[in-house]
Amino acid sequence: MMDTGNRIAAKAAIMAKPEVVAAYPITPQTTLVEAIAEHVARGEYKGEYICVESEHSAMCACIGASAAGSRTFTATSSHGLLLMHEMLHWAALARLPVVMCNINRVVGPGWNIWVDENDSISQRDTGWIQCYCSSNQEIFDTVIQSFKLAEHEKIVLPVMINLNAFILSHTSMPAEIPEQHIVDEFLGKYMPHWKSDIENPTTFGNIIGPAHYYKVRRAMHQAQLHAKKLIPQIAKEWKNASGYFHGDLLEYYKCEDAEHILISMGAIGAESKMAINELRKEGKKIGLARLRVLRPFPTEEIITLGKQADLIIIDRNISVGLEGVLFNETKAALFNTPDAKAAGFIAGLGGKDVTYKDIETMCRKAMKGTSREQEWYAMED
Amino acid sequence: MALKDFPVDECLLQGNAACPGCPATIGLRLVLKALGKKTIMVVPACCTAVIESLYPHTSFDIPVMNIAFEAAAAGASGVEASLRQQGRTDITVVAWAGDGGTYDIGIQALSGALERGTNFIYICYNNQIYSNTGIQRSGATPYAAWTTTTVGGKNEFRKEMGEIILAHHIPYAAQTCISYPEDVYSKVTKAKNIKGPKYIEILAPCPPGWRFSMDKTVEMGRMAVDSGAWALWECENDFMTFNGKSKLILEGKIQRKPVEDWIKYQGRFGHLFKPQRDEKRLKAIEDYVDGLWERYRKCYLKK
Numbered sequence: 001m002m003d004t005g006n007r008i009a010a011k012a013a014i015m016a017k018p019e020v021v022a023a024y025p026i027t028p029q030t031t032l033v034e035a036i037a038e039h040v041a042r043g044e045y046k047g048e049y050i051c052v053e054s055e056h057s058a059m060c061a062c063i064g065a066s067a068a069g070s071r072t073f074t075a076t077s078s079h080g081l082l083l084m085h086e087m088l089h090w091a092a093l094a095r096l097p098v099v100m101c102n103i104n105r106v107v108g109p110g111w112n113i114w115v116d117e118n119d120s121i122s123q124r125d126t127g128w129i130q131c132y133c134s135s136n137q138e139i140f141d142t143v144i145q146s147f148k149l150a151e152h153e154k155i156v157l158p159v160m161i162n163l164n165a166f167i168l169s170h171t172s173m174p175a176e177i178p179e180q181h182i183v184d185e186f187l188g189k190y191m192p193h194w195k196s197d198i199e200n201p202t203t204f205g206n207i208i209g210p211a212h213y214y215k216v217r218r219a220m221h222q223a224q225l226h227a228k229k230l231i232p233q234i235a236k237e238w239k240n241a242s243g244y245f246h247g248d249l250l251e252y253y254k255c256e257d258a259e260h261i262l263i264s265m266g267a268i269g270a271e272s273k274m275a276i277n278e279l280r281k282e283g284k285k286i287g288l289a290r291l292r293v294l295r296p297f298p299t300e301e302i303i304t305l306g307k308q309a310d311l312i313i314i315d316r317n318i319s320v321g322l323e324g325v326l327f328n329e330t331k332a333a334l335f336n337t338p339d340a341k342a343a344g345f346i347a348g349l350g351g352k353d354v355t356y357k358d359i360e361t362m363c364r365k366a367m368k369g370t371s372r373e374q375e376w377y378a379m380e381d
Numbered sequence: 382m383a384l385k386d387f388p389v390d391e392c393l394l395q396g397n398a399a400c401p402g403c404p405a406t407i408g409l410r411l412v413l414k415a416l417g418k419k420t421i422m423v424v425p426a427c428c429t430a431v432i433e434s435l436y437p438h439t440s441f442d443i444p445v446m447n448i449a450f451e452a453a454a455a456g457a458s459g460v461e462a463s464l465r466q467q468g469r470t471d472i473t474v475v476a477w478a479g480d481g482g483t484y485d486i487g488i489q490a491l492s493g494a495l496e497r498g499t500n501f502i503y504i505c506y507n508n509q510i511y512s513n514t515g516i517q518r519s520g521a522t523p524y525a526a527w528t529t530t531t532v533g534g535k536n537e538f539r540k541e542m543g544e545i546i547l548a549h550h551i552p553y554a555a556q557t558c559i560s561y562p563e564d565v566y567s568k569v570t571k572a573k574n575i576k577g578p579k580y581i582e583i584l585a586p587c588p589p590g591w592r593f594s595m596d597k598t599v600e601m602g603r604m605a606v607d608s609g610a611w612a613l614w615e616c617e618n619d620f621m622t623f624n625g626k627s628k629l630i631l632e633g634k635i636q637r638k639p640v641e642d643w644i645k646y647q648g649r650f651g652h653l654f655k656p657q658r659d660e661k662r663l664k665a666i667e668d669y670v671d672g673l674w675e676r677y678r679k680c681y682l683k684k
Contacts, residue, residue, distance in 0.1 A: 019462075019463060019466040019467075020459060020462045020463055020466065022458070022459060022462075047466060048462035048463075048465060048466055050458055050459070050462055050497065051497070052455060052458070052493060052497075053489060053490070053492070053493030053496070054489065054490075054493070056451070056452070056455070056490070057452070057454075057455035057458070057489075057490050057493055058455075060448060060449070060452040060455035060456045060458075060459065060490065061455050061456070061458045061459035061462065062459060063448065063452075063456060063459060064423065064446065064448070064455070064456035064457060064458060064459025064460040064461075064462075064463070065459035065460065065462050065463040066459070066463075067446050067459075067460065068421070068446075068459065068460040068463035068464055068467075069463060069467065070462070070463035070466055070467070072459070086449055087449060087452065090448070090449055196421050196444040196446050196460065197444060198418060198419050198420070198421065198443065198444060198472055200444075201418075201441065201442055201443050201444045201445075202439070202444060202445075203433050203436075203439035203440075203441050203444075203445040203447070204444075204445065204446050204447060205446065205447030205448070206430060206433040206434065206435070206436050206439060206445070206447055207430065207431065207433070207434070207435050207436060208435070208436040209435060209436070212436055212437070
């Protein structure tokens with residue numbers, strides 16, 4: 001199948017057969033919800049499609065449906081994600097396995113619909129598992145796997161699959177779509193671990209004292225940590241079922257003998273492979289570790305990389321007043337690793353193009369040791 | 382149905398955490414008697430979230446799902462969609478929210494759910510204040526009433542939520558009051574048997590919020606209706622009927638009592654009477670209610 005990231009995400013979501021989809025349109029997510037509407041119109045989607053009046057209500061409806069025992073899906077972007085913020089916390093604390101695609105887009109003002117990861121980065125502490133994709137095949141595979149991960153008895157947390165605006169959402173790329181029965185067998189019917197049930201009436205979410213609440217938070221954290229083991233395991237199961245593998249916490253490229261390793265995510269992660277190829281032609285011992293999962297954070301893997309090589313981090317986000325979040329979290333992971341080195345770049349905010357040539361330039365600077373500790377790349381343009 | 386014939390089963394249990402004289406518990410008992418155990422209730426932030434009691438206990442014998450303040454109608458939309466997928470159309474989905482969660486912060490989600498034709502009952506128990514947070518003004522707070530955020534009395538008149546709901550032309554909408562158990566019971570029963578969105582608003586006089594004695598809750602609701610400050614009506618498929626004394630007031634068969642006869646028993650209006658009568662504001666209160674009934678007669682009195 002040759003199609004855009006949004007339409008392939010919609011295809012994956014529909015093939016996972018959620019009983020309830022609730023969504024609100026926002027550029028550049030719109031073609032995703034439109035694709036779902038087409039699946040409804042063609043009779044291929046038999047679940048409920050609630051066209052709500054806001055993203056906040058989209059997440060609330062997913063929460064209600066999930067609590068009542070249904071598999072649920074939604075999609076949003078940027079301001080829509082930010083409007084959901086309160087309910088993102090709610091879904092995670094309620095331990096509801098909602099699956100959502102977020103199209104990474106700039107936050108206003110001024111209005112700007114291009115790619116930037118500050119929308120999802122600013123939701124990183126809500127308790128959602130966060131994945132970042134770099135190709136349409138990966139989007140398809142990750143959406144399917146996310147339902148299995150979210151609903152796993154040891155996880156029961158919501159999952160957010162991030163795809164960069166336009167570079168992925170609106171770019172046609174080939175993706176292999178398996179037969180429906182393969183997805184059906186892989187996911188099985190959703191069996192909720194808890195639901196609002198008249199046969200066994202419970203009150204969910206009433207007032208909770210500090211001691212119980214403390215345990216709730218701890219349990220969420222443990223579930224996220226467990227996901228580090230489950231994400232690659234589920235990916236292997238998916239590979240056995242479908243033939244495609246997308247699922248390690250990081251994707252490694254030419255890292256075996258690398259003395260420098262570039263860490264980035266999303267579309268920059270994909271572009272980075274070309275930069276690595278160019279630098280390798282010159283005999284530079286450089287590799288790429290593309291971060292696929294930001295939460296849970298792959299601390300152990302980052303430490304292994306930090307022991308092996310000097311790290312170069314490119315952030316398409318900024319924690320204003322500090323630095324890029326990936327750079328910051330990488331350094332935090334390496335705090336107790338002697339002699340670990342990391343150089344950070346901010347690049348591509350507001351949708352500013354980041355080509356493989358730009359990535360090459362950043363890598364050269366870092367390898368020469370001439371970059372500042374955290375450099376805003378190409379500010380002079 | 383007469384009061385003595387109401388089901389004896391209680392879905393709101395003893396030992397709940399409500400204040401003495403709480404109108405919400407009266408409303409909940411009546412509503413749940415009418416709906417029965419095949420009910421899932423969605424509750425946003427409001428006094429009922431406290432009445433439910435502290436985890437791991439509960440005072441409800443039906444499933445209750447708490448959700449954020451502005452989210453009751455949207456959360457209920459999700460529950461309803463899920464139940465439809467499961468073929469459980471025998472279960473009633475009810476959102477139970479206060480006036481803050483309905484008139485103000487939750488109005489968008491409510492309007493959206495009504496417009497989408499969501500098959501649920503939305504019940505607003507209206508005590509005319511943010512009571513759970515400690516008596517602050519809401520869009521339902523009447524003119525001149527004291528709250529902790531309108532210390533000298535509210536400068537604005539309340540919003541007529543009923544009329545906003547009627548503009549959605551849903552299959553069933555009603556106003557009632559906890560002081561009229563048969564009226565509450567029959568309206569909720571009727572709503573239960575109608576498909577599509579239903580809205581019921583229950584006036585709920587709050588002793589600590591309105592500043593009256595906790596044994597006067599029921600009386601305070603009756604006085605509101607007698608004064609015309611609150612009307613009992615129901616609207617089925619755009620066919621409007623006024624009920625009880627409100628019907629007699631509408632038809633001119635009885636005169637409404639002065640609103641003053643109701644508010645003089647409430648400490649929240651005390652500043653209108655002491656140290657001296659505030660004639661200007663007292664007149665404005667009566668004029669507002671006169672205007673309301675003039676509008677009702679123009680729209681709904683059959684010639």
